[in-house]
Amino acid sequence: MPIRFASKPGLVVYLTAGDPDLDATREIAVAAIDAGADVIELGVPFSDPLADGPVIQRASERAVARGTKLSDVLGLAAEIRKVRREAGLVIFSYYNPVLRYGLERFCKEASEAGVDGVLITDMIVEEADEYLKVLEAHGLAPIFLAAPTSPDERLARIAKASRGFVYAISRTGITGAQQTMTGDAEQLVKRLRKYTALPIAVGFGVSKPEHVAALGEFADAAVVGSAIVAIVEASAREDAPSSIARFIKGLRPAVALAR
Numbered sequence: 001m002p003i004r005f006a007s008k009p010g011l012v013v014y015l016t017a018g019d020p021d022l023d024a025t026r027e028i029a030v031a032a033i034d035a036g037a038d039v040i041e042l043g044v045p046f047s048d049p050l051a052d053g054p055v056i057q058r059a060s061e062r063a064v065a066r067g068t069k070l071s072d073v074l075g076l077a078a079e080i081r082k083v084r085r086e087a088g089l090v091i092f093s094y095y096n097p098v099l100r101y102g103l104e105r106f107c108k109e110a111s112e113a114g115v116d117g118v119l120i121t122d123m124i125v126e127e128a129d130e131y132l133k134v135l136e137a138h139g140l141a142p143i144f145l146a147a148p149t150s151p152d153e154r155l156a157r158i159a160k161a162s163r164g165f166v167y168a169i170s171r172t173g174i175t176g177a178q179q180t181m182t183g184d185a186e187q188l189v190k191r192l193r194k195y196t197a198l199p200i201a202v203g204f205g206v207s208k209p210e211h212v213a214a215l216g217e218f219a220d221a222a223v224v225g226s227a228i229v230a231i232v233e234a235s236a237r238e239d240a241p242s243s244i245a246r247f248i249k250g251l252r253p254a255v256a257l258a259r
């Protein structure tokens with residue numbers, strides 16, 4: 001299934017799978033979809049998450065401590081897909097767990113689970129030939145990260161290799177909510193547009209309705225990670241789905257759900 005953004009701006013919600021536990025992540029993902037999330041990024045918890053800020057690092061640590069594995073995340077994706085067809089599902093991982101699992105086996109099982117796309121944080125487009133071949137063979141959309149520091153030649157390669165959408169990082173550094181968002185994102189999206197007709201989603205630091213509204217002026221979708229994961233962290237387990245739903249609805253008060 002191609003990744004579709006039913007609303008404008010679209011919303012991509014990142015969840016660390018297995019935090020606080022796999023059943024909770026499933027319930028939160030379903031609540032997020034029902035509240036209007038177009039795409040769920042299921043983060044594979046990893047012990048050495050270089051690009052992650054403190055909030056997602058803590059979530060990863062909790063999920064790893066519970067023993068959450070890549071196979072569990074694939075099982076979780078299948079369960080979400082069974083009950084909700086309308087949202088895109090993207091597996092979000094560092095390459096190490098995928099490599100250990102076996103790229104071919106990972107792609108086969110992800111595809112069978114109903115996953116639409118894969119984002120490997122530390123996959124470099126210049127070294128992705130084999131990776132791209134295997135993903136394509138299984139009908140999975142590769143999604144790459146473009147940064148404000150990427151030269152044009154790199155943006156062109158990223159745009160050409162991506163399917164589904166392109167993820168534009170609003171700033172360099174680690175993930176995490178901030179009071180304000182830098183102006184780099186608009187510039188980057190404009191540069192990327194020269195190379196692709198795919199939707200462009202902007203992430204890093206998106207945590208408020210004002211951010212989403214501002215991004216909506218020039219980008220197709222917003223990615224929200226740390227702000228969501230922080231609510232999961234602060235909520236009692238049974239309250240997390242409704243807290244997340246409320247937060248998501250508040251992010252785009254003016255958007256009428258198209259589905």
Ligand SMILES: O=P(O)(O)OC[C@@H](O)[C@@H](O)c1c[nH]c2ccccc12
Binds near residue numbers: 043121
């Ligand atoms: O947390 P933020 O600032 O809302 O940004 C989204 C981000 O967390 C999510 O897409 C993500 C989680 N881990 C990552 C590692 C690299 C790039 C992006 C990510």
